[in-house]
Structures are given as structure tokens and as C-alpha cells.
Amino acid sequence: MPPPPADLRLLDGVRIVAFATFLIGPAAVQYLADMGADVIKIEEPSRGPHERHWAGAGTFVNGVSAFFLMSNRNMRSVAIDLKSDAGRAAALDLCAGADVVVSNFRPEVMTRLGLDYATLSARKPDLIYASASGFGVESPYRHLPGQDLILQSMTGLAAMTGPAGAPIAAGAAVVDQHAAALLAMGILAALHHRQATGEGQQLETTMVQAALDLQSEAYALHLNGAKLARPERTLATAYHEAPYGFYAVSDGYIALSMSPIARISEALGGPPELAPYLDPTTAFSQRQEIADALAPLLTRFTRDDLLALLREHGIWCAPVNDYAEALEDPIVEWLDPVAGFTHPQAGEVRVVKHPITYGTGSFAVRQVPAELGEHTREVLAEAGYTDERIDALAREGVVRVV
The missing domain is CATH 3.30.1540.10 (formyl-coa transferase, domain 3)
Structure with a gap:
């Protein structure tokens, strides 16, 4: 029997406009882009967003952030100045042609820009509007930054990790990544609901919800009377029997x-x-x-x-295992979890690939992480903008074209 095709597009025909930065937003829409959705990432045109300029351990591959390379594949970059009237108008036009709009900007930002759910759904009633933030659009903490360590700290994860003593953080951005997965899952559910009913809707996930969800087992014990205390040494949790x-x-x-x-x-x-x-x-x-x-x-x-x-x-x-040992473990080698691609500036890049396998095919890297504004002209043309109008916007600094 021949192997399944290597470019599975389960979400072919779904268009997503993403106002996504840092990790949650890009990681969430990358899951969907891998699945075949057409993801258009809106980026600030002069320098681009944070993830283009920062990487953990200062890891840049020929000048390109490894952090950016990890969570921006299979999407198109459109660089628009959202602080300008013309830029906001262009963003509105793109959103009008989208099935889903995703944002992980701070809650008040999209309202200030006129890109909130009420505004966009008035123009497109069946729109799915998905947002992620630290604490929620209407929460009393909506003005506070949402960041992985902060949420690990606030929700008990750091206080209950490891043996008794000082708090210990998880060794990875577990809250960010889980929130991204939850956001992608919510979008898929909303798309299914819209297909069945024709209804769009607004959905939201927060980092605080994601952090609590990661600890569902421990919270279920706590909420039902368990007296949990970190072990003195050796043992890994507050609630498992020895020898755990x-x-x-x-x-x-x-x-x-x-x-x-x-x-x-x-x-x-x-x-x-x-x-x-x-x-x-x-x-x-x-x-x-x-x-x-x-x-x-x-x-x-x-x-x-x-x-x-x-x-x-x-x-x-x-x-x-440490990371090197983990990659040499027979089960990891068997899973073949690393994707490689050739980036025009970074060269050969290796990242963890899409985490789900399907019997009908696999997902390809169709688009390497894009140059800032690489697809501005292409996407605006699809929205009905002429070359002359795009060139004028570029001369005014409203958009960046490559």
C-alpha cells in the first residue's frame, strides 16, 4: 500500500486573519496553518513583532530568531500599520474576507483599533472571533501582562512543583503552549458549529484558565478535601503514592x-x-x-x-533524559518528531513538527516563516486592492511590501 500523501490539508478553504504575537497567538494559528488553513499574520511594518527580535538563550540562526522560526511556519506575513486610518481600513477589509479572526493582543487594543468582535461581526455575522490573553477581556486583571512564569506563579504550579522549598518553575513555557492548543481546539469547535448552524461566535481562552487546566488533577483533590503538601525530597508531587x-x-x-x-x-x-x-x-x-x-x-x-x-x-x-538524550531515545527516533526546512536567511532549520499523525496524510512545511511583509501585496490584491493603491500605501508607510 502506498504511503499517504505528505501535504494533508484538512482545513483547506478556511482563512484566518491573525493579530498574533509572542507565543500563544503564533503557536495557536500555526497548528491550524499546518492543518491547511490559510493563515494571514498581520505584523507591524517597521520592525515586526517581538518574536522576530528575541530568542531564548540568544539563539539566532544566521540572524533569524529560533523562537520566530519555531512558531511561524505555513502562514503569510502582511505588514500593516494599524495606528494609521488607512492601515486599519485595510485590516478591516482583510477581516471581512476571513472565516476566523484571532488575536492575543491585550484586550483593550483590538477595541481601540476598531477591530473588536462587535465591529467585525456587524460586517460579517458568521465570523468566528477567537482571542487569548493573560486574564480575559472583561476581567479585573485585564490590564496586567500575561506571561508564562507569572501564570505559573499565580495559579499554584510553581508553589507545588518539586520537593519542599523555594518555588520551582516548569522547565518549559507550558502555560503558553497549552493555552495555544486550547485556543486552536476552540476554533475548530466553532468552525464545526458554524458549518452545522451558520452561526459565528466569539470565543476566548486565557492563560489563567490554561494554567488551572494543566493542574486539573491536583485541583480536583484540593477542592474535595485533600491536604496537599510538597514532599521533602525525591518524590515528585504532593499527591502520588511512593515511589513516584x-x-x-x-x-x-x-x-x-x-x-x-x-x-x-x-x-x-x-x-x-x-x-x-x-x-x-x-x-x-x-x-x-x-x-x-x-x-x-x-x-x-x-x-x-x-x-x-x-x-x-x-x-x-x-x-x-536531557534534550540530547531525549532525541536519541529509540521512541523519539521512531516518532521522528523533528521537521527540517531551508530558510532563505537562516539556512537549514530544525524544529519540532506538528504533533498529530493522521492516517490520510501528513502535514508539510508549505511556507517557511515569512519575511516581514512578504505577502502584503499578494494578500491585499486578493482583497481587491490594485497595484497602484498598494504602492501608494507603501509609499505612505502604511504597509510594507517586499
Whole structure:
């Protein structure tokens, strides 16, 4: 049987105009662009948005931000000065031809620009208007910045991560990325609803909701009476039974997940140190004592030897990998999660690819992250603007054309 096609376009025919910056907005619409939607990203014309000029660890590939390269593929760049009347008029024209408008600007910005849902839906009633922000359009915190560490801090994630002591942040922008996925999911649901009913609608996700959603399990326990406290050492959460945590071995660390201590004891040959803890009813009430008794027994093993032994006994465990080790793990190699493309300035670029597989095909990198304003002329022409009018707007600094 031949392999499925390598350019799957499940959202072919859907047009999205995105006022998207930083991570949530670009990541959300990139999911949809990968799926085949025509995503038009509106960008500030003089320098472009933040993500073109910043990258974590100062990582620029031949002068191009790795952060930008990671979350701006398969979309078209239109550079418009939204502070000008002519620029706002052009943006309105583009929105009138869109199925979906996406914004993660601060809530008041789109209203000030006359690009809010009430204004746009009056012109196009079946429009889907999707927004993401730190705290919500109408919330008392709407004026505050929404940023990953801030939301991890405010929602308990940092306070409840790792062993007791100072707060610990997740090692990635988990709130941003989860909020992006939720926003994309909401847009897909709204598109399905519109197909069935003809109705457009406004939808919103917030970083605070995303951060709470990430912690649904812990909050369900807290809300229903659990007294949660971070463990002193070794254990990974406030609510799992032992041995759930990280344990040192002679050449690194392993993770032990949800497995009975009796089974672990059997795998280790029945050490007397574990004999008092074989009763499964003590796995939570004495979890710190169990972890403290178990930890010294594992340090004589190499990581690979211990993993092999534990897996033979059906014990849930894993190596603690750094990024280089993770990419060499057989399961990651099998998944082939890295996409490569050639960028005209950056050259060869490697990023994590679209995270879903489909039996009917796969998603291609159809458009590398675009040069600022690369598609301004093309998109405005599709909206009915003549070359003469586009050239005039460019001379006035209202748009940037390439």
C-alpha cells in the first residue's frame, strides 16, 4: 500500500486573519496553518513583532530568531500599520474576507483599533472571533501582562512543583503552549458549529484558565478535601503514592512511576530495608519513609542496568533524559518528531513538527516563516486592492511590501 500523501490539508478553504504575537497567538494559528488553513499574520511594518527580535538563550540562526522560526511556519506575513486610518481600513477589509479572526493582543487594543468582535461581526455575522490573553477581556486583571512564569506563579504550579522549598518553575513555557492548543481546539469547535448552524461566535481562552487546566488533577483533590503538601525530597508531587519520583543511580537518574513497593522489592531481591513497607495501604501515608529507604538501594546500579531489571518485573520507570538524550531515545527516533526546512536567511532549520499523525496524510512545511511583509501585496490584491493603491500605501508607510 502506498504511503499517504505528505501535504494533508484538512482545513483547506478556511482563512484566518491573525493579530498574533509572542507565543500563544503564533503557536495557536500555526497548528491550524499546518492543518491547511490559510493563515494571514498581520505584523507591524517597521520592525515586526517581538518574536522576530528575541530568542531564548540568544539563539539566532544566521540572524533569524529560533523562537520566530519555531512558531511561524505555513502562514503569510502582511505588514500593516494599524495606528494609521488607512492601515486599519485595510485590516478591516482583510477581516471581512476571513472565516476566523484571532488575536492575543491585550484586550483593550483590538477595541481601540476598531477591530473588536462587535465591529467585525456587524460586517460579517458568521465570523468566528477567537482571542487569548493573560486574564480575559472583561476581567479585573485585564490590564496586567500575561506571561508564562507569572501564570505559573499565580495559579499554584510553581508553589507545588518539586520537593519542599523555594518555588520551582516548569522547565518549559507550558502555560503558553497549552493555552495555544486550547485556543486552536476552540476554533475548530466553532468552525464545526458554524458549518452545522451558520452561526459565528466569539470565543476566548486565557492563560489563567490554561494554567488551572494543566493542574486539573491536583485541583480536583484540593477542592474535595485533600491536604496537599510538597514532599521533602525525591518524590515528585504532593499527591502520588511512593515511589513516584526521581532516584539517583551511579550515572544519572531514573524516574519511578506508579508501581507497588512489593514488586520493586521483589525485583531488588527482597532487601530488608523495604520489608516494613510492603503493605500497599502505607504507600501514601509513609511515602517519604519509603522513598528514603529505597533511594540508597538504587545508587549501585547504572541507569541502563536498573531500567532493564525493573522493566523485566513490569515496573513503570524511565531514564531522566536531557534534550540530547531525549532525541536519541529509540521512541523519539521512531516518532521522528523533528521537521527540517531551508530558510532563505537562516539556512537549514530544525524544529519540532506538528504533533498529530493522521492516517490520510501528513502535514508539510508549505511556507517557511515569512519575511516581514512578504505577502502584503499578494494578500491585499486578493482583497481587491490594485497595484497602484498598494504602492501608494507603501509609499505612505502604511504597509510594507517586499
